[in-house]
Amino acid sequence: xxxxxxxxxxxxxxxxxxxxxxxxxxxxxxxxxxxxxxxxxxxxxxxxxxxxxxxxxxxxxxxxxxxxxxxxxxxxxxxxxxxxxxxxxxxxxxxxxxxxxxxxxxxxxxxxxxxxxxxxxxxxxxxxxxxxxxxxxxxxxxxxxxxxxxxxxxxxxxxxxxxxxxxxxxxxxxxxxxxxxxxxxxxxxxxxxxxx
Amino acid sequence: xxxxxxxxxxxxxxxxxxxxxxxxxxxxxxxxxxxxxxxxxxxxxxxxxxxxxxxxxxxxxxxxxxxxxxxxxxxxxxxxxxxxxxx
Numbered sequence: 310x311x312x313x314x315x316x317x318x319x320x321x322x323x324x325x326x327x328x329x330x331x332x333x334x335x336x337x338x339x340x341x342x343x344x345x346x347x348x349x350x351x352x353x354x355x356x357x358x359x360x361x362x363x364x365x366x367x368x369x370x371x372x373x374x375x376x377x378x379x380x381x382x383x384x385x386x387x388x389x390x391x392x393x394x395x396x397x398x399x400x401x402x403x404x405x406x407x408x409x410x411x412x413x414x415x416x417x418x419x420x421x422x423x424x425x426x427x428x429x430x431x432x433x434x435x436x437x438x439x440x441x442x443x444x445x446x447x448x449x450x451x452x453x454x455x456x457x458x459x460x461x462x463x464x465x466x467x468x469x470x471x472x473x474x475x476x477x478x479x480x481x482x483x484x485x486x487x488x489x490x491x492x493x494x495x496x497x498x499x500x501x502x503x504x505x
Numbered sequence: 506x507x508x509x510x511x512x513x514x515x516x517x518x519x520x521x522x523x524x525x526x527x528x529x530x531x532x533x534x535x536x537x538x539x540x541x542x543x544x545x546x547x548x549x550x551x552x553x554x555x556x557x558x559x560x561x562x563x564x565x566x567x568x569x570x571x572x573x574x575x576x577x578x579x580x581x582x583x584x585x586x587x588x589x590x591x592x
Contacts, residue, residue, distance in 0.1 A: 346577040440548040452559040459563030466570035
Protein backbone atom coordinates (compact mmCIF):
# COMPACT_ATOMS: atom_id res chain seq x y z
CA UNK A 310 0.00 0.00 0.00
CA UNK A 311 2.85 2.38 0.67
CA UNK A 312 4.02 2.69 -2.96
CA UNK A 313 0.46 3.54 -3.99
CA UNK A 314 0.36 6.30 -1.40
CA UNK A 315 3.65 7.76 -2.53
CA UNK A 316 2.78 7.55 -6.22
CA UNK A 317 -0.54 9.31 -5.73
CA UNK A 318 1.01 11.94 -3.48
CA UNK A 319 3.81 12.53 -5.96
CA UNK A 320 1.32 12.92 -8.79
CA UNK A 321 -0.69 15.41 -6.73
CA UNK A 322 2.34 17.52 -5.82
CA UNK A 323 3.72 17.41 -9.35
CA UNK A 324 0.39 18.45 -10.83
CA UNK A 325 0.16 21.32 -8.35
CA UNK A 326 3.64 22.51 -9.28
CA UNK A 327 2.79 22.34 -12.97
CA UNK A 328 -0.45 24.19 -12.26
CA UNK A 329 1.39 27.06 -10.64
CA UNK A 330 3.82 27.41 -13.50
CA UNK A 331 1.28 27.48 -16.31
CA UNK A 332 0.55 30.78 -17.95
CA UNK A 333 -2.78 29.81 -19.41
CA UNK A 334 -5.76 29.51 -17.10
CA UNK A 335 -7.31 26.50 -18.79
CA UNK A 336 -4.07 24.52 -18.74
CA UNK A 337 -3.72 25.33 -15.05
CA UNK A 338 -7.30 24.14 -14.52
CA UNK A 339 -6.48 20.80 -16.14
CA UNK A 340 -3.51 20.33 -13.84
CA UNK A 341 -5.58 21.39 -10.85
CA UNK A 342 -8.16 18.72 -11.67
CA UNK A 343 -5.41 16.11 -11.83
CA UNK A 344 -4.06 17.35 -8.51
CA UNK A 345 -7.47 17.05 -6.85
CA UNK A 346 -7.91 13.55 -8.25
CA UNK A 347 -4.49 12.63 -6.89
CA UNK A 348 -5.50 13.84 -3.45
CA UNK A 349 -8.66 11.77 -3.83
CA UNK A 350 -6.60 8.65 -4.53
CA UNK A 351 -4.49 9.45 -1.48
CA UNK A 352 -7.69 9.55 0.58
CA UNK A 353 -8.71 6.19 -0.85
CA UNK A 354 -5.36 4.66 0.03
CA UNK A 355 -5.53 6.11 3.51
CA UNK A 356 -8.80 4.33 4.18
CA UNK A 357 -11.26 7.16 3.67
CA UNK A 358 -13.36 6.08 0.67
CA UNK A 359 -16.18 8.49 1.50
CA UNK A 360 -13.84 11.47 1.49
CA UNK A 361 -12.27 10.21 -1.73
CA UNK A 362 -15.64 10.01 -3.47
CA UNK A 363 -16.60 13.47 -2.25
CA UNK A 364 -13.28 14.86 -3.38
CA UNK A 365 -13.80 13.51 -6.88
CA UNK A 366 -17.45 14.55 -7.10
CA UNK A 367 -17.51 17.93 -5.41
CA UNK A 368 -14.02 19.29 -6.02
CA UNK A 369 -13.07 17.81 -9.36
CA UNK A 370 -16.66 17.85 -10.56
CA UNK A 371 -18.64 20.79 -9.30
CA UNK A 372 -16.06 23.37 -8.30
CA UNK A 373 -13.92 22.83 -11.36
CA UNK A 374 -16.96 23.15 -13.61
CA UNK A 375 -17.68 26.43 -11.86
CA UNK A 376 -14.14 27.63 -12.53
CA UNK A 377 -14.33 26.54 -16.15
CA UNK A 378 -17.67 28.30 -16.56
CA UNK A 379 -16.30 31.56 -15.23
CA UNK A 380 -13.18 31.30 -17.39
CA UNK A 381 -15.30 30.76 -20.45
CA UNK A 382 -17.56 33.64 -19.46
CA UNK A 383 -14.58 35.94 -19.06
CA UNK A 384 -13.44 35.00 -22.52
CA UNK A 385 -16.58 36.08 -24.34
CA UNK A 386 -15.60 38.26 -27.25
CA UNK A 387 -14.59 38.33 -30.84
CA UNK A 388 -11.34 36.50 -30.32
CA UNK A 389 -12.83 33.70 -28.23
CA UNK A 390 -12.91 31.21 -31.09
CA UNK A 391 -9.29 31.87 -31.99
CA UNK A 392 -8.12 31.46 -28.44
CA UNK A 393 -10.06 28.24 -28.05
CA UNK A 394 -8.49 26.92 -31.23
CA UNK A 395 -5.13 27.92 -29.89
CA UNK A 396 -5.83 26.08 -26.65
CA UNK A 397 -6.91 22.93 -28.36
CA UNK A 398 -4.47 22.46 -31.19
CA UNK A 399 -1.25 21.86 -29.34
CA UNK A 400 -0.70 18.76 -27.27
CA UNK A 401 -1.66 20.53 -24.10
CA UNK A 402 -3.50 17.60 -22.60
CA UNK A 403 -0.63 15.14 -22.79
CA UNK A 404 0.76 16.21 -19.40
CA UNK A 405 -2.52 16.00 -17.48
CA UNK A 406 -3.49 12.95 -19.50
CA UNK A 407 -0.35 11.06 -18.54
CA UNK A 408 -0.73 11.97 -14.86
CA UNK A 409 -4.41 11.03 -14.85
CA UNK A 410 -3.53 7.76 -16.59
CA UNK A 411 -1.08 6.96 -13.81
CA UNK A 412 -3.84 7.58 -11.27
CA UNK A 413 -6.30 5.47 -13.25
CA UNK A 414 -3.91 2.53 -13.46
CA UNK A 415 -3.27 2.81 -9.76
CA UNK A 416 -6.96 2.83 -8.89
CA UNK A 417 -7.58 -0.15 -11.15
CA UNK A 418 -4.76 -2.01 -9.46
CA UNK A 419 -6.10 -1.12 -6.03
CA UNK A 420 -9.63 -2.12 -6.94
CA UNK A 421 -8.61 -5.49 -8.31
CA UNK A 422 -6.61 -6.70 -5.38
CA UNK A 423 -7.94 -7.11 -1.90
CA UNK A 424 -8.35 -3.61 -0.57
CA UNK A 425 -6.57 -2.96 2.69
CA UNK A 426 -5.97 0.51 3.98
CA UNK A 427 -2.61 1.87 4.91
CA UNK A 428 -1.90 1.52 8.61
CA UNK A 429 -5.25 1.07 10.29
CA UNK A 430 -8.49 -0.26 8.89
CA UNK A 431 -10.71 1.81 6.64
CA UNK A 432 -13.34 4.12 8.08
CA UNK A 433 -16.65 3.23 6.48
CA UNK A 434 -19.09 5.93 5.34
CA UNK A 435 -21.52 4.65 7.97
CA UNK A 436 -19.23 5.70 10.79
CA UNK A 437 -18.73 9.09 9.18
CA UNK A 438 -22.49 9.58 8.91
CA UNK A 439 -23.07 8.56 12.50
CA UNK A 440 -20.40 10.99 13.69
CA UNK A 441 -21.71 13.70 11.40
CA UNK A 442 -25.28 13.60 12.63
CA UNK A 443 -24.41 12.74 16.20
CA UNK A 444 -21.98 15.06 17.95
CA UNK A 445 -21.47 17.30 14.92
CA UNK A 446 -25.10 18.17 14.26
CA UNK A 447 -24.60 21.85 15.08
CA UNK A 448 -21.76 21.90 12.60
CA UNK A 449 -24.04 20.54 9.91
CA UNK A 450 -26.55 23.28 10.62
CA UNK A 451 -23.84 25.91 10.50
CA UNK A 452 -22.60 24.49 7.20
CA UNK A 453 -26.09 24.67 5.75
CA UNK A 454 -26.39 28.30 6.82
CA UNK A 455 -22.99 29.01 5.28
CA UNK A 456 -24.09 27.47 2.01
CA UNK A 457 -27.27 29.53 2.05
CA UNK A 458 -25.25 32.67 2.69
CA UNK A 459 -22.92 31.77 -0.16
CA UNK A 460 -25.86 31.20 -2.48
CA UNK A 461 -27.49 34.52 -1.59
CA UNK A 462 -24.17 36.35 -1.83
CA UNK A 463 -23.34 34.93 -5.24
CA UNK A 464 -26.83 35.71 -6.47
CA UNK A 465 -26.62 39.25 -5.16
CA UNK A 466 -23.24 39.82 -6.76
CA UNK A 467 -24.38 38.48 -10.07
CA UNK A 468 -27.69 40.31 -10.00
CA UNK A 469 -26.95 43.45 -11.98
CA UNK A 470 -27.68 41.91 -15.33
CA UNK A 471 -31.08 40.61 -14.37
CA UNK A 472 -32.75 43.93 -13.65
CA UNK A 473 -34.50 44.41 -16.96
CA UNK A 474 -36.44 41.13 -16.94
CA UNK A 475 -37.54 41.91 -13.40
CA UNK A 476 -39.21 45.18 -14.44
CA UNK A 477 -40.89 43.49 -17.35
CA UNK A 478 -42.15 40.80 -15.06
CA UNK A 479 -43.69 43.48 -12.83
CA UNK A 480 -45.65 45.05 -15.67
CA UNK A 481 -46.79 41.64 -16.76
CA UNK A 482 -48.35 40.89 -13.43
CA UNK A 483 -49.93 44.32 -13.35
CA UNK A 484 -51.61 43.78 -16.69
CA UNK A 485 -52.75 40.35 -15.64
CA UNK A 486 -54.29 41.76 -12.50
CA UNK A 487 -56.12 44.44 -14.48
CA UNK A 488 -57.31 41.82 -16.92
CA UNK A 489 -58.79 39.42 -14.41
CA UNK A 490 -60.84 41.65 -12.18
CA UNK A 491 -61.19 45.25 -13.23
CA UNK A 492 -63.09 45.89 -10.02
CA UNK A 493 -61.03 45.32 -6.91
CA UNK A 494 -63.88 44.32 -4.64
CA UNK A 495 -65.33 41.89 -7.11
CA UNK A 496 -61.96 40.31 -7.72
CA UNK A 497 -61.44 39.76 -4.03
CA UNK A 498 -64.82 38.19 -3.48
CA UNK A 499 -64.46 36.04 -6.53
CA UNK A 500 -61.17 34.64 -5.37
CA UNK A 501 -62.31 34.03 -1.83
CA UNK A 502 -65.42 32.32 -3.11
CA UNK A 503 -63.40 30.11 -5.38
CA UNK A 504 -60.79 28.95 -2.95
CA UNK A 505 -63.03 27.05 -0.48
CA UNK B 506 1.04 21.22 -0.57
CA UNK B 507 -0.08 23.97 1.75
CA UNK B 508 3.18 25.78 1.16
CA UNK B 509 2.73 25.31 -2.58
CA UNK B 510 -0.68 26.91 -2.40
CA UNK B 511 0.65 29.75 -0.28
CA UNK B 512 3.48 30.35 -2.73
CA UNK B 513 1.03 30.44 -5.58
CA UNK B 514 -1.11 32.89 -3.68
CA UNK B 515 1.82 35.19 -3.17
CA UNK B 516 3.44 34.87 -6.57
CA UNK B 517 0.62 34.98 -9.04
CA UNK B 518 -1.27 38.18 -9.63
CA UNK B 519 -4.11 36.79 -11.66
CA UNK B 520 -7.26 36.59 -9.56
CA UNK B 521 -8.33 33.23 -10.95
CA UNK B 522 -4.93 31.81 -10.04
CA UNK B 523 -5.30 33.25 -6.57
CA UNK B 524 -8.62 31.44 -6.16
CA UNK B 525 -7.12 28.20 -7.42
CA UNK B 526 -4.26 28.51 -4.96
CA UNK B 527 -6.83 29.00 -2.21
CA UNK B 528 -8.43 25.76 -3.31
CA UNK B 529 -5.09 23.99 -3.06
CA UNK B 530 -4.54 25.35 0.44
CA UNK B 531 -7.97 24.24 1.63
CA UNK B 532 -7.34 20.87 0.04
CA UNK B 533 -4.08 20.51 1.92
CA UNK B 534 -5.82 21.33 5.20
CA UNK B 535 -8.46 18.71 4.45
CA UNK B 536 -5.76 16.21 3.61
CA UNK B 537 -4.13 16.85 6.97
CA UNK B 538 -7.47 16.25 8.71
CA UNK B 539 -8.07 12.99 6.88
CA UNK B 540 -4.56 11.77 7.57
CA UNK B 541 -5.02 12.52 11.26
CA UNK B 542 -8.37 10.76 11.33
CA UNK B 543 -6.87 7.76 9.61
CA UNK B 544 -3.92 7.68 11.97
CA UNK B 545 -6.05 7.52 15.11
CA UNK B 546 -8.92 5.72 13.40
CA UNK B 547 -11.52 8.34 14.15
CA UNK B 548 -14.31 9.48 11.86
CA UNK B 549 -13.90 13.08 13.03
CA UNK B 550 -11.21 13.74 10.46
CA UNK B 551 -13.56 13.03 7.60
CA UNK B 552 -16.31 15.08 9.23
CA UNK B 553 -13.94 18.02 9.36
CA UNK B 554 -13.03 17.38 5.75
CA UNK B 555 -16.72 17.61 4.87
CA UNK B 556 -16.94 20.98 6.58
CA UNK B 557 -13.88 22.21 4.73
CA UNK B 558 -15.45 21.03 1.49
CA UNK B 559 -18.63 22.94 2.22
CA UNK B 560 -16.76 26.09 3.09
CA UNK B 561 -14.64 25.80 -0.05
CA UNK B 562 -17.75 25.48 -2.20
CA UNK B 563 -19.38 28.57 -0.68
CA UNK B 564 -16.15 30.54 -0.85
CA UNK B 565 -15.58 29.67 -4.49
CA UNK B 566 -19.10 30.65 -5.47
CA UNK B 567 -18.81 34.08 -3.85
CA UNK B 568 -15.23 34.54 -5.05
CA UNK B 569 -16.04 33.76 -8.65
CA UNK B 570 -19.02 36.11 -8.58
CA UNK B 571 -16.67 38.82 -7.29
CA UNK B 572 -14.21 38.00 -10.06
CA UNK B 573 -16.95 38.45 -12.63
CA UNK B 574 -17.92 41.80 -11.14
CA UNK B 575 -14.31 42.98 -11.05
CA UNK B 576 -13.77 41.92 -14.62
CA UNK B 577 -16.84 43.80 -15.77
CA UNK B 578 -15.74 46.87 -13.88
CA UNK B 579 -12.05 47.00 -14.63
CA UNK B 580 -11.75 44.82 -17.76
CA UNK B 581 -8.76 43.13 -16.18
CA UNK B 582 -7.94 40.36 -13.77
CA UNK B 583 -4.71 41.82 -12.50
CA UNK B 584 -4.75 42.29 -8.78
CA UNK B 585 -2.39 45.24 -9.00
CA UNK B 586 -4.98 47.19 -10.93
CA UNK B 587 -7.25 46.91 -7.93
CA UNK B 588 -4.77 48.63 -5.67
CA UNK B 589 -6.08 51.95 -6.90
CA UNK B 590 -9.56 51.08 -5.69
CA UNK B 591 -10.78 53.29 -2.92
CA UNK B 592 -13.66 52.70 -0.71
